Amino acid sequence: MKSALLLLAAAATLSAQIDRVEGERIRPHVKFLSSDLLEGRGVGARGGQLAAEYIAAQFAAAGLKPGGENGTYFQRVPLRSVEVEPGGILTASAGDKSISFKWLDDFVATSHTQEPAGQFDAEAVFVGHGIVAPEYQWDDYKGVDVKGKVVVLFTNEPPSTDANFFKGKALTYYGRWTYKYEEAARQGAVAAIIIHTTPTASYGWQVLRANGRAQPQVRRAAGEPALTLAAWVTTDAGAQLLGLAGKTFDEMLQAADKRGFKAMPLGKMHVAGKFNFKLQDIETVNVAGVVPGSDPKLSSEAVLYSAHWDHLGIGQPVNGDPIYNGAIDNATGCGLLIEMARAWSSMEPKPLRSGWFVAVAAEESGLLGSRYFADHPMLPAAQIAANLNFDSFSPYGRVKDAIMTGADRTSFFPLVQSIAERHRLTIKPDGHPESGGYYRSDHYSFARVGIPAFSINMGGEYEGRPSDYAAQKAKEEGSTYHQPTDEYKAAWDFSGMEQFARFGLALGVEIGNLEKIPARVDAK
Numbered sequence: 001m002k003s004a005l006l007l008l009a010a011a012a013t014l015s016a017q018i019d020r021v022e023g024e025r026i027r028p029h030v031k032f033l034s035s036d037l038l039e040g041r042g043v044g045a046r047g048g049q050l051a052a053e054y055i056a057a058q059f060a061a062a063g064l065k066p067g068g069e070n071g072t073y074f075q076r077v078p079l080r081s082v083e084v085e086p087g088g089i090l091t092a093s094a095g096d097k098s099i100s101f102k103w104l105d106d107f108v109a110t111s112h113t114q115e116p117a118g119q120f121d122a123e124a125v126f127v128g129h130g131i132v133a134p135e136y137q138w139d140d141y142k143g144v145d146v147k148g149k150v151v152v153l154f155t156n157e158p159p160s161t162d163a164n165f166f167k168g169k170a171l172t173y174y175g176r177w178t179y180k181y182e183e184a185a186r187q188g189a190v191a192a193i194i195i196h197t198t199p200t201a202s203y204g205w206q207v208l209r210a211n212g213r214a215q216p217q218v219r220r221a222a223g224e225p226a227l228t229l230a231a232w233v234t235t236d237a238g239a240q241l242l243g244l245a246g247k248t249f250d251e252m253l254q255a256a257d258k259r260g261f262k263a264m265p266l267g268k269m270h271v272a273g274k275f276n277f278k279l280q281d282i283e284t285v286n287v288a289g290v291v292p293g294s295d296p297k298l299s300s301e302a303v304l305y306s307a308h309w310d311h312l313g314i315g316q317p318v319n320g321d322p323i324y325n326g327a328i329d330n331a332t333g334c335g336l337l338i339e340m341a342r343a344w345s346s347m348e349p350k351p352l353r354s355g356w357f358v359a360v361a362a363e364e365s366g367l368l369g370s371r372y373f374a375d376h377p378m379l380p381a382a383q384i385a386a387n388l389n390f391d392s393f394s395p396y397g398r399v400k401d402a403i404m405t406g407a408d409r410t411s412f413f414p415l416v417q418s419i420a421e422r423h424r425l426t427i428k429p430d431g432h433p434e435s436g437g438y439y440r441s442d443h444y445s446f447a448r449v450g451i452p453a454f455s456i457n458m459g460g461e462y463e464g465r466p467s468d469y470a471a472q473k474a475k476e477e478g479s480t481y482h483q484p485t486d487e488y489k490a491a492w493d494f495s496g497m498e499q500f501a502r503f504g505l506a507l508g509v510e511i512g513n514l515e516k517i518p519a520r521v522d523a524k
Contacts, residue, residue: 018506021343023498029058029335033309034327034488041326042313043216043362044081044282051309055287055334055359062342064289067356067378074285077361077372080114081280083214088275090231092124094244094268101237104316107193108212109231111277112185114220118228120190121272124150126242127263128256129157130180130192133172136165140256144263147188150271152241153180156200156434158257171436173524177201178366181230191229191273195238195249202435203481208232210324210482213315216282216365218372229273245269284310286369287359288378291345293512295352301383301517302354303508304451305340306370306442307333307390308363312482321484328486333390334359336501343505351512353385363391363442370445381446385517386410387453388504389443394458395492396473398499401459405430405438410452411519415510423503428459447523456504458496 032038032054039047056073068074090101090109101107111118128140130153138158157175160166166174173179177194184192198204220226233241239249245266255261287309293299311326325331341357344350356379361369374381402425407416420427430437437455438444446453460470480486511518 017343017347018502018509020346021339021498021501021505023494025342026335026339026497026501027492027494029338030327030331031488033331033334034325036323036325040313040315040324041309041311043079043284043310043365044280045313047313048284048310048361052285052287052359052361055309055338056289058338059287059289059341059357062289062338063345064291064341064357067288067290067358068286073287073289075288075373075376075378077284077286077369078219079216079282079284079362079368080219081214081216081282082110082114083278084109085276085278088273090271090273092241092244092269092271094270097244099240099244101233104209104212106237107231107233108208109229110215111228111275112181112217112220112226112230113228114217114226114279115277116279117276119274120150120228121270122149122190124152124266124269124271125263126252126266127151127153128261129154129175130183131157131174132183133166133174138259140261140263141187142262146184148190150191150193151184151187151189152193152195152266154200154253154256155180155194155196158259170433171439173439175436176439181227185225185227188225189227191231191271192227193231193233193241193271195235195241196232197235202432205234207482210312210315214278214280216284216362216368218368219281229275242266284361284369286361286373289341289357291341291350291355293352293354294350298352299354301385302356302379303351303512304356304358304384304387304446305337305390305504305508306358306360306387307337308361308369308442309334309359310361310364310369312364318484324482324484325487327488328394328480329392329482330363331488332393332395332497336390336393336497336504339501340505340508344508347509351509353512355508355512360442367442367445370442374445374449374451381449381451383517384446384451385514386412386508386511387443387446387451388508389441389453389455390500390504391441391455391457393497393500395489395494396462396469396496397465397493398463398496399459400424400461400463401426401428402500402503403428403430403457403459404454405457406443406447406454409447409521410454412452412511412514416507419503419507419510423499423506425503426459444523447521450520452518452521456500458500
């Protein structure tokens with residue numbers, strides 16, 4: 001009886017402390033981090049440095065101990081920025097016919113060799129989706145040697161409704177553009193050209209066009225295979241490219257989707273490129289703060305919260321505005337991270353395990369900061385009980401539902417469901433699993449090394465609003481994703497962010513108090 005009363009008292013105390021999380025405390029963080037002063041929080045830029053320093057200062061003010069290197073809040077992430085210099089040339093030719101592709105309008109690209117110049121003139125080979133997946137008996141490179149050649153391919157993967165074949169409708173990592181370039185490099189290609197379509201990429205060309213700028217990369221190790229050019233071309237440019245070989249866009253996409261696909265040289269077509277690259281070594285940082293756990297033994301283990309602090313910086317002006325502020329993406333997630341860190345630090349008693357709060361760099365460049373942390377953790381990966389990631393929250397009020405892609409891969413999913421129910425949230429499946437959301441946010445960096453990890457996202461059913469309210473807001477405001485229009489507005493409602501900060505805090509505390517560390521995960 002006494003122990004039951006103690007448990008009830010502890011639960012009541014925890015609930016009261018979690019209720020101290022306030023949406024209006026999140027607001028000033030979002031407002032500052034997305035202000036023009038921070039110039040879009042570009043990695044390696046002044047604004048990005050200011051963002052990292054601001055978050056570290058907030059962690060310190062909340063009483064978190066430094067979780068970085070040498071007694072600081074910072075973990076150095078060594079990157080190299082690669083920017084295509086003006087005047088780069090990309091052409092395709094077959095016989096007496098040729099095409100010259102126009103930068104940004106027809107193609108965007110970077111180089112992974114991290115050298116100041118790159119040049120090639122090589123045969124082109126169509127490799128379907130560019131996948132080698134033995135577990136699905138699929139090999140787009142079978143029977144063809146692409147060493148020193150240019151591979152042309154589609155992103156995504158063969159369509160499937162069978163959960164045992166590329167996991168059905170849900171995209172696997174084989175469908176991600178990052179995998180395509182990695183595999184092309186392993187196969188020895190000199191360049192890879194991905195043909196963009198909005199359905200296969202799950203986003204429009206404007207998103208890629210916005211990325212046609214300096215691209216940070218983790219510094220390349222000596223001898224590591226790398227592409228001289230990693231490019232995307234538009235649907236129209238891709239159709240022209242295939243047309244030079246006497247092929248149509250539709251027939252090639254259909255061929256790529258069929259089992260038994262065989263890679264094919266594109267006639268006598270050659271693709272040539274000549275580029276100069278501006279290189280710059282970047283010293284950016286992950287920001288880490290720690291609240292030690294209350295149990296002498298379990299405090300060596302941790303629940304790790306994450307959110308990325310970077311956005312796109314200053315880029316191509318849209319309607320005269322060159323600052324890509326990144327208010328929703330992801331000043332909101334950082335605001336939640338700071339507020340949850342403050343609340344966790346103020347708890348008495350503290351959870352048994354430690355709470356780690358990590359604002360990671362270079363998510364927009366391919367999850368680089370979180371991947372670096374996972375590969376060079378400030379505490380062993382085996383001691384991280386779970387990673388809860390926060391990325392992009394809508395400022396329109398409280399919702400009835402949540403999306404937690406990847407939570408069902410963890411051993412503690414029933415606990416997630418129970419706490420969601422307690423917070424009056426219905427967990428809904430990812431409405432677009434074909435977009436590969438599981439592989440597109442920072443939790444994946446942690447999951448790939450076995451840590452139970454997933455992102456916590458708001459759903460679209462708003463309390464006290466009509467069922468089409470989310471669609472109405474989207475129509476009113478238009479797409480702000482990766483656009484300068486992703487700016488803070490004073491009229492924003494932070495009650496939904498408060499709701500999810502409270503939920504995330506409650507979930508992390510429960511995991512922090514589990515008797516045993518959760519089982520590891522398989523992120524394939």
